Amino acid sequence: MIGDLYPGGARGWIEVICGVMFSGKSEELIRRVRRALIAKKRVQVFKSHLDERYAGIYHVSSHDGRTVEAIPIDTPEQIARAVQSDTQVVAIDEAQFLQAGIVDLATALAGSGKRVILAGTDTDFRGEPFGCMPQLLAVAEVVDKLHAICVVCGNPASRNQRLIDGKPARYDSPTIMVGGDESYEARCRSCHSVPRRDEDQVRLL
Numbered sequence: 001m002i003g004d005l006y007p008g009g010a011r012g013w014i015e016v017i018c019g020v021m022f023s024g025k026s027e028e029l030i031r032r033v034r035r036a037l038i039a040k041k042r043v044q045v046f047k048s049h050l051d052e053r054y055a056g057i058y059h060v061s062s063h064d065g066r067t068v069e070a071i072p073i074d075t076p077e078q079i080a081r082a083v084q085s086d087t088q089v090v091a092i093d094e095a096q097f098l099q100a101g102i103v104d105l106a107t108a109l110a111g112s113g114k115r116v117i118l119a120g121t122d123t124d125f126r127g128e129p130f131g132c133m134p135q136l137l138a139v140a141e142v143v144d145k146l147h148a149i150c151v152v153c154g155n156p157a158s159r160n161q162r163l164i165d166g167k168p169a170r171y172d173s174p175t176i177m178v179g180g181d182e183s184y185e186a187r188c189r190s191c192h193s194v195p196r197r198d199e200d201q202v203r204l205l
């Protein structure tokens with residue numbers, strides 16, 4: 001079911017692992033990287049918004065002792081500069097935070113014969129497409145959409161529930177919160193809540 005068996009040979013392609021937070025995108029990206037290392041491929045891993053919490057997780061080793069660490073990046077240009085010409089597999093986590101240039105970069109890397117694996121959340125807290133993810137899904141050869149478990153009802157979760165001070169964040173709440181205690185939960189469509197302003201509610205009735 002998970003689409004990492006795409007036959008490659010010398011030619012490149014793009015795989016996208018998408019889904020809600022906690023759906024296991026990073027676990028799946030790491031699994032593919034580990035298997036590429038077992039296949040003795042030359043691999044580079046990149047991650048936007050890398051912080052110290054990830055340092056342990058992002059030291060990926062195969063059983064024969066090959067290891068790879070994630071390189072922290074903020075822009076597609078940084079990835080372009082860091083990718084070595086003999087690299088065969090380029091893996092990029094948290095792709096949803098990267099600017100639109102990531103689409104052309106992934107396409108160019110695949111065109112030069114590399115396997116490109118991107119993982120990212122495909123919807124924002126409103127349930128709407130996130131950044132460059134729709135374009136990446138469109139240009140990819142292989143797409144996997146993973147689900148978490150809804151923390152309210154236990155069904156498959158496909159939405160990122162944003163909470164501010166424990167309450168569902170409004171549709172128009174600012175992306176960057178100043179003050180306020182912000183958290184996220186995985187939820188299904190029917191348990192996902194994004195209150196609109198009162199006038200919007202009335203218009204929708």
Ligand code: ADP
Binds near residue numbers: 026186
């Ligand atoms: P992602 O990269 O998609 O955010 P991770 O690979 O970092 O996901 O984490 C997946 C892990 O998160 C799961 O294996 C599980 O242990 C844990 N987890 C925590 N909350 C949930 C949830 N609501 N549903 C499923 N897994 C969860």
Ligand code: ZN
Binds near residue numbers: 153
């Ligand atoms: Zn639910």
